[in-house]
Amino acid sequence: MFDFLQYAFMVRALEVGTIIALISPLIGMFLVLRRYSLIADTLSHISLAGVAIGLLFGVNPLFTAIGAAVCSSVVIERLRLSKRVYGESALSIFLSGSLAVAIILISLAHGFSVDLFNYLFGSIVTVKQSDVYAILGIGVIVFAVVLLIYKELTYITFDEEAAQVGGIPTRFINTLVIALAALTVALAIPIVGILLISALIVIPVVTALQFKEGFLRTIVYAECFSLFSVIAGIIVSYYFDLPAGGAIVVLALVFFVLSLISKK
Amino acid sequence: MSVTDHSHTIIQLSDVSFAYGDEMVLEHVTIPVHRGDYLAIVGPNGGGKSTLLRVLLGLETPRSGSVSLFGQDIKKFKGWKKIGYVSQLATHIDVNFPMTVQEVVLMGRFPRLGLLQLPGKKDHEAVENALKEVGMWEYRDRRIGDLSGGQKQRVFIARCLAGEPEVIILDEPTVGVDVKTQKQFYALLQKLNTTMNLTLILVTHELDVVDHEATEIAYINKTLVYHGVPKNFVHTEYFARLSGKEDVHV
Known part of the structure; x- marks a missing residue:
């Protein structure tokens, strides 16, 4: 039954x-509740430009994607805070701008064929052993930072002004959470793919919200839906030779539809 | 009755002016707030009442003048846990926000906790006491979005109380709430002012508060037009304007 575990690439993917x-x-919980889900899409397109840079110059695309996404996330947040550009407009500019850069880079390299396809839609064979260490290390950091600022982040998400009056450094935490979102997006690319990562950030959270529970329970529910979708999606993609990202997101969508029906 | 300590000014706005771009919103406003005061800030729409609160809370920086909180300039002030704030959020909160009453009130303790510090027994006791004080303990596991407007406001007051503040600042707390609920809410505020000697500052349109409950009135229309006790204010032309006895939109 678990014969797939004998393959090293499957163990790495899981x-x-x-x-x-x-x-x-x-991360998705805070983005969704602050009506900032679109940033995940923008960051994934920025990551595509990062991946293209990596493939063009022969550098590990994971690291160039991380660099591009994190740097851009800080600039987007600064632009939004400056109030010179509406938040949504800033996202739109970066989304289309980074896609334009990516297309030019891909064209310069005369396409990247299979490699690029894997990064766009996710693949269980894309993950290298070095990626496992990098993703594990950075993932643990993201998880730990969110836990460290969990109280403050919750307060800001619910009532930003009251949090600011309470002496919480809202600007710093807002920038930090966007940078963490950028890291998450970049880390998820090898498995879920650039075009589908925002779905994994948003859909499990929206599914959990249908159960109308408190904050902590909603996070736990979202984690469960996400874990099940990803693990089952990877196994399905192995047995049916499907892109992992597609399988994961379709499963997450099934949970979402079921939650809608059951809570009607 | 609350005990206003006139020898102890805890908040001082001195000659404060503020503008959005080129448009002056506040001009040369000076108001002292003493310990135990129940200050109602009233005035016409667009007169700068809410802006005054935002300047006082450090959410906006005045163009000129100064704000001091508990004897310290606001730029250097670190004692924010002494101040509780109820914004207009309660009246238009997202009904689907996944947060229970208890989780909302617990947030009032966060400014008292360090970065790595998790809420402990003392914090949960403070939440319980605050919810009991406002009569919302039975609703602790309900979602905040499922409550009525008046109940939400009580929860927001409880969030302030859980933080054990010395001052509570409220921005039009009863907008969109029915008259009966408004009266219950203001009775609760008066109880907090008199029995706990909490200093209260609120922006309001409710004339009952001006007439019966506040100990100080500040009428703002860009400048500070009136500042004094309610019994004198009710005989002024400004009160007549607010109550609609003169043809001025409030």
Whole structure:
């Protein structure tokens, strides 16, 4: 039954998948509740430009994607805070701008064929052993930072002004959470793919919200939906030779539809 | 009755002016707030009442003048846990926000906790006491979005109380709440002012508060037009304007 575990690439995919499944809804909870889900999409497109840079110059695309996403996330947040550009407009500019850069880079390299396809839609064979260590290390950091600022983040998400009056450094924490979202998006790319990562950040959270529970329970529910979708999605993709990202997101969507029906 | 200690000014706005771009919203406003005061800030729409609160809370920086909190300039002030704030959020909160009453009130303790510090027994006791004080303990496991407007406001007051503040600042706390609930809410505020000697500052449109409950009135229309006790205020033309006896929109 667990014959897939004899393959090293499947073990790597499941290890990385578990980390991604845990951190995605954790960050997603704060993005969704602050009506900032679209940033996940923007960051994933920025990551595509990062991946293209990596493939073009022969550097590990995971690291170039992380660099591009984190740097851009800080700039987006600064731009939003400056109030010179509406928040949504800033996202839109970066989304289309980074896609334009990515297309130019891909064209310069005359396409990246299979490699690029794997990064776009996710693949269980994309993950290298070095990626496992990097994703595990950075994933643990993301998880730990969210736990460290959990109280403050919750307060800001619920009532930003009251949190500010309470002496909580809202600007710093807002920038930090966007940078963490950028890290999460970049880390999830090898498994889920650039075009589907925002779904993993958003759908399990929206599914959990249908159960109308408190904050902590909603996070736990979202983590469960995410974990199950990712692990089952990777196994399904192995047996049916499907892109992992597609299988994961379709499963997450099934849970969402079921939650809608059951809570009608 | 609350005991206003006139020898102890805890908040001082001195010659404060504020502008949004080129438009002056506040001009040369000076108001002292003493320990135990129940200050109602009233005035016409667009007169700068809410802006005054935002300047006082450090959410906006005045163009000129100064704000001091508990004897310290606001720029250097670190004692924010002494101040509780109820924004207008309670009246238009997202009904689907996944948070229980108990979780909302616990947030009032966060400014008292360090970065790595998790809420402990003392914090949970403070939450229980605060919810009992406002009569909402039975609702502790309900979601905040499932409560009525008046109940939400009580929960927000409980969030302030859990933080054990010395001052509570409220921005139009009863907008969209029915008259009966408004009266119950203001009775609760008066109880907090008199029995716990909490200093209260609120922006309001409710004339009952001006007339019966506040100990100080500040009428703001860009400048501080009136500052004094209610019994004198009710005989002024400004009170007549607020109550609609003169043809001025409030």
